[in-house]
Amino acid sequence: MVKDLIRNGLDAVEEKLHRVVKTDVDVLDEASHHIIGSGGKRFRPRLLFLSYLAAGGDDLDEVVPMAAAVELVHTATLVHDDINDHSLTRRGKITVHARWGRTFALLTGDYLFTKVYEMMAPYGARMNTIMAEATVLLVEGETLQAVAAKSGQIDRETYKKIISRKTASLFRAAAEMGSLVAGADEAVAGHLSEYAHNLGLAFQIVDDVLDIVGDPETMGKPVGADLPQGMGAVALHNGRKVHSGIAEVEADPLQELMGRLRESGAVEVARAEAEEMAQRARKALYRVPPSPARDEMDRLIDQVVRREH
């Protein structure tokens, strides 16, 4: 029942996303449909819907544009990330950057951000403030990551700050907004936000681990594509500064580094860390009144921690 609702909601999100980006400016139209059509787990809209239902909401339609907006923030970020990382593929498809060039990729990302804003506008001051604060944190997190990538160094504290801002902030906002639209009291909204924040941390740690050990076929991108995160996982392991060492290694430094990461025990430590975040998420979730949506959110935790791509 909850699963059916979510499936219908996600279908509506897809339709909304494709409808909202339509424009007579051909390159924006094509590039936007391309990136939206490239798939993705739609994790953030799913989370928003579940929080809405867990908080007692009974008409998903009222949060479809909001769920689409949350997904679109994430999507816009990916388009800009791919410029900065010179990535050629994403989710197994060519990136906007690789197909339309840097200038149009930059403008497509900007365009998607403006559409986020357009979809959110009707929700009023409080929701827009939550969303704005989350996007500020997200861009700050991306920037801290770029600083780490440039310096080739990262420590545990910085890694945690990065994943908290670039990933957990939007997870949290999705849950908070979904629950508040449903009319949740502040306590329930707080627990769901806490759940989502920790789920986001676990999600990102697992993502970074998969970047080191994942199967490129399943992942849809090359192993090591998100190197700074891989380094972050190592930082979790030894708690001090990690240097990428690229400057020191002459032949195929990425393979060399990846091998070193896999052998270091960092992966196991990072997985344990993700498991701890999952426990925190579960603890917060159990403070919310029981419901089929809450059960589904419980299962979501396991999916996040055990996923292979």
Next chain:
Amino acid sequence: MVKDLIRNGLDAVEEKLHRVVKTDVDVLDEASHHIIGSGGKRFRPRLLFLSYLAAGGDDLDEVVPMAAAVELVHTATLVHDDINDHSLTRRGKITVHARWGRTFALLTGDYLFTKVYEMMAPYGARMNTIMAEATVLLVEGETLQAVAAKSGQIDRETYKKIISRKTASLFRAAAEMGSLVAGADEAVAGHLSEYAHNLGLAFQIVDDVLDIVGDPETMGKPVGADLPQGMGAVALHNGRKVHSGIAEVEADPLQELMGRLRESGAVEVARAEAEEMAQRARKALYRVPPSPARDEMDRLIDQVVRREH
């Protein structure tokens, strides 16, 4: 009296801008303060304040964050423009792109956009919808311009579409929002919006003319830095497709093209076109009840059309 109010309002905007971009992420903090501190005419906040006053508003403080947001949309666009144009200077100072590199310039532009959103959030659904629609148009206009620049071709119709979206849309939104916050009825808000739209068109045409004939010292950037717009001035002149001809000219193609533009009579035609837009702006303005703010808006038209930088 109006001038004093505006001056105080603009001072408050500067302060707000510097305060709102503060962050513990050093590179974003430094780059944001750098671009905000690089000056600019602050034309859009000025326009918003005047519309607010002309519509009967009596406490500029209530629109200071909104005026800062409008200026910040413009500023964020400049940061991203400079990446795409490989510009090294802007308003006589080094660009974010040149000083911090492409990655951080991209992220700084994104960051400023998120701060726009943060400042606008408290104003509620209608204002946020107006602002969102204007920023959508702005990015569309920027994209159409990039398409024209890439193809080296532009016609009169495309040029008008570009300047309407990339410049006039934000002028219009500034005036509309300012007047609505002041409690203007729909008719007055409509006239002020119409005024601002035409003022924006005139403003951009004059900007493009100055890019061809302006003094680089006064302009703070090299002549021809915004080449596609210069081509636009020519398109206004002959009403058909203009080819930049860069491929045809071997030695110093930009100087060659600029010379050709200056000799073509295009500048005079463009100035006449700007004058026509100014007349339309004035006509709309005179439908608004007389006030000292309206008088100031009238003088603003002359300043736009006659400015030398």
